[in-house]
Amino acid sequence: MLTFIQSIGASVIGFVRELGKIGCFLLTALFYVFTPPFLLNRVTRQIHFLGVKTILVVVLTGLFTGMVLTLQSYYVLVTFGAEARLGSILSLSLIREIGPVLTGLMVVGRAGSALTAEIGIMRISEQIDALDAMALNPHKYLVIPNILASLIVFPILTSFFIVAGIWGGYLVAVQLTGMAPGVFFGAMSDSILLNDLLLGFYKALSFGVLVTWICCYKGFFAGVGSGFGAQGVSKATTDAVVLSSVLILVCDYFITSVMIFG
């Protein structure tokens, strides 16, 4: 019995300690953002790494998400004779929820995992130590460029997703079911408010920071308490993907509730 309670205690302490470490990691990074030197060329490179290579995946998922959403909504709405609202439902759900969330998840899968693996390998092969020994701050070289890049990349990718989604919706609604384009787009422009766009934008920014933060953290401390060598890196990568995906959804709920009721 005692050992059972002890083990609960130990895991709670471990969890709190990990939380503290993750928090400190972000704070350290934020601190160094504002101290020179500013490595802008590294930010550009990470924009390429996180963003440019992910466009295709994001556009494809956006397209098909829009298509299937339209298909599903259309058959429900038609039974109420409310299919004129289709454009509004599609665009609002894409802008407010599905766009930022799915884009975040796609970036985690495409680039976040690669980020953790890359930094993790640098950790276990002492490359991070080598940077440190040269008196070059590893946070500046490996972490901050990713976080800054994500602030640019995530909103842009999210908007690509949304546009692709709406275009997919248009294909299904107008080309397939024969709805008038004016009805489809008219409903959209009537119902989208600035607040909806802001909500989507804030979400994209938050998910960007969240994903790069978690993925860099997991890579940065690969092999510390998670097995060594290749196994340590693979565990770090899995952890990073799972944790950032779950946190995107959790965060999504809280941002929504704050924006709606706050």
Place this chain on the structure above:
Amino acid sequence: MIEIVDLHKKFGTNAVLRGVNLKVAKGETFALIGASGKGKSVLIKHMIGLMKPDQGQVKIDGQDIGRLHGKKLVQLKNRIGIVFQFGALFDSLSVFDNVAFPLQEKTRLGAKQINDKVLAALDNVGLKGEEEKFPAQISGGMRKRVAVARCLVMDPEIILFDEPTTGLDPVIANSIYSTIQKLQRERNLTSFIISHEIPGIFKIVDRAAMLHDGRIIQVGTSDEIQNSTVPIVQKFLKGEIE
């Protein structure tokens, strides 16, 4: 110059360093020997602040490297160059870029000057013509040499070498050592070399020490160590099993 005072380090229950005391004078070439897994690499990582001691200090010119922060730490580290046991090359950069990296990031030299310096440094370790290759495409010994070039290209005052010549053929090893000796004469370089090359290393260094069971069991000139009367040192040098 370098002063290690009562350094202790434990990993869990594994007490690796248990009170290391050592002084290395400015301009000295110093060797650390000791059996595998006894904490030589751990010691050298404390000397550049990558590991923090549980107890004790590493002082460089009187400054405790484990307690320095910010600018002062950067200034101190800028004077020290380290070659890691396994090279620690940036594996996404080519050989050339690896050596150029510290110059690009830490100096204001132009591309032409960097280019010249890097080529000279690589030539010095016999790697002319290998600039475009990546660390994964070269041999272990070549990687080590790139690491040596990357360290020396910054003209450090103090170099910490973790087995710089293990895995190298004798010709290259000698050329690296003669470079160290040349730098010592020209710029009064201080070097701290971990080595398993016995007895070769004693020809190069002024003094040597042996690490055993977490402590320095003997320090002395090369001759003193080679003709040691301490049984453990004697046995180690002869390669006898305890």
